[in-house]
Amino acid sequence: MAVALDRAALLVATVGLAGKAYNVPSKLFWDSLLQGHGYVPLVLLVAAGVFGALTPFESHQKRSVLDRNVNIRRRILAGFGQMLEISGNVQPPLETGDLAMHVWRRKRTLRHPLVGVLVRVSTYRMSTYPLNQPFTPQKGVGVVGMCWQSNKETFFDAAPLIDELTTEAQFDAHVEQHGPESVMNLSWRKFRAFNHRTALLATPIRDGRSRFIGCISVDASHGFEVLDCRAVREEMTRLGLVIGQEDFECT
Secondary structure (H helix, E strand, O other): OHHHHHHHHHHHHHHHHHHHHHOOOOHHHHHHHHOOOOOHHHHHHHHHHHHHHHOHHHHHHHHHHHHHHHHHHHHHHHHHHHHHHHHOOOOOOOOOOOOEEEEEEEEOOOOOOOOOEEEEEEEEEOOOOOOOOOOOOOOOOHHHHHHHHHOOOEEEEOHHHHHHOOOHHHHHHHHHHHOHHHHOOOOHHHHHHOOOOOEEEEEEEEOOOOOEEEEEEEEEOOOHHHHOOHHHHHHHHHHHHHHHHOOOOOO
């Protein structure tokens, strides 16, 4: 819209100057219009220069968007900071960079054109280069996929299962007895690949119609009993509202 306004103003000024120069629609028209208003050509010239070179509407919009994005990023970092403070109560202490917060967005892909998958769009961690294993879960897979499936908060303490299920045979027997949801609908390979993250929390990001469009997840190597608290849940919910309202801007 801002770009359109700048271009419209530039077009009006340019057409006015061209019309005056070539007496379009007629010389009589311009003589009568400018009678007593000789400053009009100068105004049109200045307007053409201002809206052509400075694009004031677009510049104002960019400043507004930049300010909003900075505020959003500050809000996200402040929320993650509160989670880090709470994680300080975990025993034994978490290593620096252990606690991680991820923002996931539902996206359709060529392989999943209808329902889509969850794509990780950002990660927050006290580490210079946060490394994540590739993971684009479908609905119901992993704690984030289960959050998507239920469209509500999902929390999972995987530590007891990690200690108990050390072989594929044990894993298969457990799934047979308790169902695939007991292992977050993960395959044995994925279950082992993520066995270093046992404290798993996820909360939905919804649009204005309360439809699931993504989620926020928090995970750590241990400490579920500390992280699964009201303060962390409420902060995740607040961040989900902010990110959803801003359509994942600056995440």
